[in-house]
Amino acid sequence: MRRSPALEALRFVFLLLVTIFVLAPLVVVLLASITPDEVLTSLVPKGFTTQWISQALDYEPFRVGIVYSAQVAALATVIALLLGTPAAYALARTRVPGAGLLRSVFVAPLSLPRVVAGFCFFALYVSLLPSAYGTVGGVAFAHVLLLLPFVVALVGAGLAGSDPALEEAARDLGASPLQAFFKVTLPQIRMPLLIAGVFSFLTSFDEVDLSIFLMPADTTTLPVAIFLRLQQDQDPTTSAVSSLMIVASLVIALLTGLAVRRAGLWRTGRTEGTGE
Numbered sequence: 001m002r003r004s005p006a007l008e009a010l011r012f013v014f015l016l017l018v019t020i021f022v023l024a025p026l027v028v029v030l031l032a033s034i035t036p037d038e039v040l041t042s043l044v045p046k047g048f049t050t051q052w053i054s055q056a057l058d059y060e061p062f063r064v065g066i067v068y069s070a071q072v073a074a075l076a077t078v079i080a081l082l083l084g085t086p087a088a089y090a091l092a093r094t095r096v097p098g099a100g101l102l103r104s105v106f107v108a109p110l111s112l113p114r115v116v117a118g119f120c121f122f123a124l125y126v127s128l129l130p131s132a133y134g135t136v137g138g139v140a141f142a143h144v145l146l147l148l149p150f151v152v153a154l155v156g157a158g159l160a161g162s163d164p165a166l167e168e169a170a171r172d173l174g175a176s177p178l179q180a181f182f183k184v185t186l187p188q189i190r191m192p193l194l195i196a197g198v199f200s201f202l203t204s205f206d207e208v209d210l211s212i213f214l215m216p217a218d219t220t221t222l223p224v225a226i227f228l229r230l231q232q233d234q235d236p237t238t239s240a241v242s243s244l245m246i247v248a249s250l251v252i253a254l255l256t257g258l259a260v261r262r263a264g265l266w267r268t269g270r271t272e273g274t275g276e
Contacts, residue, residue, distance in 0.1 A: 026246055032239035052240035061229070062241050065222030071136045072211075072221060073204035076143035080200050081193065083144065084151030089181070091152070092159040093167075106152045109145050117145060118213035125214065134215045142210055147200040154199070158192030159185070191260060198256050202249055 033052050035045040056062055090096055091103060109117070121142040125133040132138030162185065170180040186193075208223040215221070220228065222245070229238050 029239050030243050030246065032236055033243040035236075038236055052236040053244070056237040056240040056244070059229075059237060059241075061220065061225040062222060062237075065220055065225035068136070068219065069205050069221040069223070072140045072143060073201045075136060075140035076147060076204040077197055077200040079140065079144045080147035080151045081197055084148050084196070085155050085193065087148075088152045088155035088159060089185075092156050093164060103152075107149050110149050114146070114207075114209035115213075118142070118210035121210070122213040134219060139211055139214050139221070140204070142214055143204040143207060146207065146210065147203060150199055150203070151196045154192045154196040155189060158189035162188035194256065194260065198252060202252065206245070 031045055034048055034050070036047045036049045036051075087102075087106065091099055096102060121138075122133075125138060129138070132141070166188070167180045167184045170184045171177065175183065205221075206223055207221070208227055211221050212224050212227065215224065217228065222241070226238055226241060
């Protein structure tokens with residue numbers, strides 16, 4: 001049934017408005033980081049400058065925060081994948097007692113305010129694990145709580161779209177459960193794992209509310225350093241470092257898409273789904 005031109009036009013206008021709503025704050029931040037003025041007064045910059053970016057890169061807390069955030073995000077992503085993938089596999093392929101309750105448990109951190117989660121981890125570290133406070137491992141372990149729901153959901157969706165008969169055939173041919181998983185099942189869920197890893201890394205790198213409870217003021221992640229800088233001075237250096245984070249996120253997403261396309265994972269997914 002062919003849609004009417006009026007309905008198509010209405011859908012286009014709606015999508016355009018949503019796109020503008022999403023991109024407008026990012027555009028404002030990008031413009032504020034390159035305009036010579038300290039305050040952005042119009043959407044048309046009066047000139048172009050890189051002084052704010054240079055000042056942001058010269059600011060010691062920002063430089064320390066970039067390294068600290070990358071370390072925390074990388075470690076948290078690895079732990080989340082190592083824990084979330086077996087959990088998703090158990091929920092998707094085995095008969096676990098109380099599977100519905102376990103799914104609810106994995107989703108529960110999404111409904112917990114991150115400030116509350118941060119305070120809970122702060123109380124845990126101060127009372128029982130004081131050596132973990134402010135360390136890369138301590139912050140990464142707390143971030144895993146936020147990343148597990150996404151890993152379990154994405155990997156679980158990938159397992160739901162894969163063919164369990166192939167794994168069963170591998171076991172019938174003499175492969176152990178681990179061999180069948182790594183040689184048969186894991187290649188089928190490469191794309192969900194890659195997406196879950198990239199999403200987890202970016203989510204951990206950008207986390208503020210939970211992280212601010214778990215580190216001293218002199219050693220912080222980049223988002224927390226930006227937050228503390230805004231409390232002291234609202235100059236364009238914060239816009240500049242935020243612009244660098246926006247560009248870096250877009251570059252990571254682009255490189256991930258190119259890697260997926262180069263590896264033929266999209267093509268593999270379509271072939272498996274259509275049975276060709």
